[in-house]
Amino acid sequence: DAGITQSPRYKITETGRQVTLMCHQTWSHSYMFWYRQDLGHGLRLIYYSAAADITDKGEVPDGYVVSRSKTENFPLTLESATRSQTSVYFCASSATGTNIQYFGAGTRLSVL
């Protein structure tokens, strides 16, 4: 049981299309995070959430939207995909009282 799962694992889309990346965790962790991983940039925080219905911007939020209606889900939406959003996206979660984050397997997104 992976505990935190991302879907899809791979996605190819075209510029201007809306894309939603899913993240689901079974631990009931309060905190969830979205990162993008790019060569030469490492991992950069896009958005995070401290609890259901509480979200906040990270380092690179432009062009992305998140929601968290349920504790276990934290979808990331690219409203109008651009080529610069081609990346590997990682979701992570963390329990209250610890700063250890647990990562999903990632979604590799290509925007053509």
Added chain:
Amino acid sequence: AQRVTQPEKLLSVFKGAPVELKCNYSYSGSPELFWYVQYSRQRLQLLLRHISRESIKGFTADLNKGETSFHLKKPFAQEEDSAMYYCALTSGGSNYKLTFGKGTLLTVNP
């Protein structure tokens, strides 16, 4: 603003040689430091955190507040240590956000 610097993008060593992956940080308070590792085709996972002061897979890391460093060391590298290593920092307390360095790709040659 907090920042994590990993000066080496690539590091190549031979099996059995010592390895040190450098990490420097800037933060005015008392941070919590981590090393995360990503093996090929696997998800990112925690390797070490400084408050645990433990050795994992033969790796150790000591927080040096004077030099603002948290270098990762292993006396005898193994081929299975080949991976991407990320140093990360959080300001601690109830702030759960991590700031990552850009990563160092370690290759251990046979």
